[in-house]
Amino acid sequence: MPELPEVEAARRRLSRKGLNREIRDAALCTPEIAEATARKHLEKALTGSRFTAVKRHGKVLFLCIGDGPWLVIHFGMTGEVALYEAPEDRPRHARLIIDFADGGHVAFDNPRKLGRLELTEDPSAHIEQQDLGPDALEIGRAAFARVVRGPRGMVKPALMDQKKIAGIGNEYSDEILFRAGLRPKADRGALSEDQLDALHDQMRKVLGAAADLRERGAALPDSWLMAHREKGARCPRCGGAVKHCKVSGRTAWFCPACQDTPDP
Ligand SMILES: [Zn+2]
Structure with a gap:
């Protein structure tokens, strides 16, 4: 599922290869993933124009069409933006296809149709409307x-709460907690200054390194817990058995030996 690193990688790719190319044609092949205004105006706004800027906030991508509006892409569970040259490289579940006048293409690929396309005049206003942290x-x-500590409660859902911090989902929160030595169910109300600092440091390291890897199309290294989120897997650090538990309806993976904060 795309989280901040995957969306950041898409932003960098678009910034390098998707801007200032004239758009010859645009087809919204799956109108139901676009909200009403985008459904009505998106193809017209794109055709004959060009993308002039790209921004990201959390897991949301914004592409400026000419001097506005902005196309807003929410990726949902499985989305990605594909830039390709040959038409046969079009992704199978392309929901929006844009043809550049120079012959290249960009498509929003979204197999499970859980993504959403919108138009906005102002990304900051959109971020505020969505109540993103x-x-x-x-x-x-x-x-x-300030936002992670708070009343009693589990730390993992706090990291994943887009209203507190935008960009982290189920998988990267496991990695960040693994590196910080905290269990997913650790009580966020009881975290020390040192633990909060470690969590902040690891969040930046994990997301930054993952964005670089994703940009290059590389897999996450074997030394990451994320490469071992499955039954029977061993911890990449201590070799012990990796365990899982349910946190807010999602499956959290952790190493009980390396993450030794007691569960509340
Ligand atoms: Zn371990």
């Missing part, structure tokens, strides 16, 4: 500590 790569130490 600060971006996970932008939030400072003090603000991070």
Whole structure:
């Protein structure tokens, strides 16, 4: 599932290869993934124009069409943006296909149709409407500590709450907690300053390194817990058995030996 690193990788690719190319044609092949205004105006807004800027906030991507509006892409469970040259390289579940006048293409690929396309005049207003918290790569130490600590409650859902911090989902939160030595169910109300600092540091390291890897199309290294989120897997650090539990309806993976904060 696309989280901040995958969307950041898409932003970088689009920034390098998707801007300032004239759009010859645009086809919204699956109108139901676009909200009403985008369904009506998107193809017309794109045709004959060009993307002039690309931004990301959390897991949301914004592409400026000419001097506005902006196309907003919410990736859902399985989306990605594919840039390709030959028509036969079009992804199988392309929901929006854009043909550049120079012969290249970009498509929004979304197999499970859980993504959403919207138009907005103002990305900041959209971020506010969606009630998204600060971006996970932008939030400072003090603000991070403020939103993660709080009343009693599990730490993992706090990291994944887009209203507190935008960008982290189920998989990267497992990696961040593994590196910080905290269990998914650790009580966020009881975290020390040192634990909060470690969590903030690891969040930045994990998301930054993953974005670089994803940009290059590389797999996550074997030393990451994320490469071992499955039954029977061993911890890449200590070799012990990796365990899982349910947290807010999602499956969380952790190493009980390396993550030794007691469960509340
Ligand atoms: Zn371990």
